[in-house]
Each structure stands twice: as C-alpha cells, then as structure tokens.
Amino acid sequence: xxxxxxxxxxxxxxxxxxxxxxxxxxxxxxxxxxxxxxxxxxxxxxxxxxxxxxxxxxxxxxxxxxxxxxxxxxxxxxxxxxxxxxxxxxxxxxxxxxxxxxxxxxxxxxxxxxxxxxxxxxxxxxxxxxxxxxxxxxxxxxxxxxxxxxxxxxxxxxxxxxxxxxxxxxxxxxxxxxxxxxxxxxxxxxxxxxxxxxxxxxxxxxxxxxxxxxxxxxxxxxxxxxxxxxxxxxxxxxxxxxxxxxxxxxxxxxx
Numbered sequence: 109x110x111x112x113x114x115x116x117x118x119x120x121x122x123x124x125x126x127x128x129x130x131x132x133x134x135x136x137x138x139x140x141x142x143x144x145x146x147x148x149x150x151x152x153x154x155x156x157x158x159x160x161x162x163x164x165x166x167x168x169x170x171x172x173x174x175x176x177x178x179x180x181x182x183x184x185x186x187x188x189x190x191x192x193x194x195x196x197x198x199x200x201x202x203x204x205x206x207x208x209x210x211x212x213x214x215x216x217x218x219x220x221x222x223x224x225x226x227x228x229x230x231x232x233x234x235x236x237x238x239x240x241x242x243x244x245x246x247x248x249x250x251x252x253x254x255x256x257x258x259x260x261x262x263x264x265x266x267x268x269x270x271x272x273x274x275x276x277x278x279x280x281x282x283x284x285x286x287x288x289x290x291x292x293x294x295x296x297x298x299x300x301x302x303x304x305x306x307x308x309x310x311x312x313x314x315x316x317x318x319x320x321x322x323x324x325x326x327x328x329x330x331x332x333x334x335x336x337x338x339x340x341x342x343x344x345x346x347x348x349x350x351x352x353x354x355x356x357x358x359x360x361x362x363x
Contacts, residue, residue: 128312139297144243144358153213155203156221160186204229219247245358258342269331291362301352
C-alpha cells in the first residue's frame with residue numbers, strides 16, 4: 109500500500125474532518141495574550157490551516173489570518189466556510205515555503221499540524237516572515253487516552269486497526285524539538301476540551317484520522333463493527349464524551 113505524501117493524507121477525509129474534529133477552547137486566550145503577545149489586531153499566519161478550524165477561532169476574535177495550507181480539498185473547505193470574511197486570506201503553500209512577505213506576521217500558529225512539518229525548514233521560514241520579536245503558538249488537541257473506560261477502548265481500537273498510528277502521533281515531537289524551533293525556552297499551557305458525539309459523529313471523528321483504514325480496506329468493516337460495539341457499551345443517552353487537553357506551546361521565536 110502506498111503511503112500518501114503528508115500534504116495529501118487528508119484529501120479524502122475532508123468532510124469528516126469538517127464535521128467531527130474539535131475546535132479550541134476560549135480558555136487558552138489569556139495564555140496567548142500573556143505569552144504570545146496576542147491582541148485583536150495581531151496579524152496571524154496559521155500554518156497547516158487545514159479546513160480552517162483554528163483560523164476561524166482567531167477570526168472570531170478580530171485577527172487578520174493568513175491561512176497557509178497546501179492540501180487543495182482542505183483549503184477549499186476553509187474558503188467555503190470563511191471566504192466571506194475580508195480578514196481571511198487563503199494561501200496555497202506549505203509551512204516551509206509560505207510565500208508571505210518577510211517581516212509581515214506578528215504571530216505564527218500551528219494547530220494540530222506542527223508534527224507534519226520539516227522542523228528545521230519551518231523554523232527558518234517562520235523567522236523570515238515574523239516581525240522582529242514575533243511569537244509562535246504550537247497547539248494540539250491531545251486526546252485523553254486513559255481517563256474513562258470509553259477512551260481506553262477507543263485508544264485500543266486505534267492501536268488495533270491503525271495503519272501508521274504510532275509513527276504520526278504528535279507526541280513524536282520532543283521538548284528538545286520545540287526548544288530548537290523556538291530558539292530557547294518556551295511556555296506550556298494546558299486547557300480542558302471536550303466533544304460529545306452520537307454514533308454518527310463518533311464515526312466521523314474516527315474516519316477523519318489519516319491513520320485509519322478507508323472504505324475498501326479489509327480492516328474497514330471490522331473497525332466500524334468494533335466502534336459500534338464500543339459506543340453501545342459506553343454511551344449514555346445516546347452519547348459518548350471525547351475528552352482532550354488542549355496543549356499550547358508559546359513564546360518568541362529567537363534567531
């Protein structure tokens with residue numbers, strides 16, 4: 109089986125991504141203000157912006173956002189959602205070569221995307237596009253894997269049926285990697301986040317992941333059967349809770 113290039117991994121999962129991926133909690137805003145210099149007039153570059161979930165979060169708070177995304181189906185989905193906002197600028201480019209003007213950005217954001225980047229190249233590009241003393245915020249919704257019986261079962265399902273689950277996890281980015289990117293120390297914040305799903309929503313959340321089998325794979329039907337069994341065992345009033353810790357790593361990016 110051919111492994112898709114990282115910029116193409118989500119091309120056939122866009123609809124599930126739009127309807128089932130989590131947003132970001134309001135509670136991280138003070139951290140972004142205090143640690144990353146965020147303000148409503150901050151100019152933001154959202155690298156690996158995908159379907160626009162994080163871009164929308166910043167647009168709602170008044171920011172001008174340059175959403176940099178190389179995957180055309182994901183980028184088109186973001187444009188359909190956000191294109192009527194004059195502060196939203198869709199950029200067909202990679203994080204490593206954004207094409208943005210030098211010194212034009214005050215805050216670089218990578219939400220659920222940094223682990224896909226070439227970290228050495230993206231650091232050089234970030235230094236190029238940031239104003240002197242500019243900041244970055246690296247954000248992940250880290251799914252809790254052991255806080256409830258349902259979440260333990262969901263983690264086991266991914267380990268059983270995932271294609272390259274272990275290889276593409278955000279945890280593969282170490283603190284040393286982050287320190288190298290920031291050029292020194294950074295601050296870390298953690299904020300609770302949750303989604304509540306019926307079975308259709310949970311199925312969409314699973315299928316939005318790039319590391320699970322697609323329709324046509326021999327593992328696809330058994331995986332969905334196991335998901336149904338898991339849901340039925342743990343649902344309350346037809347719903348299950350997907351819990352996260354939204355992790356934010358922020359600070360100035362130093363030359």
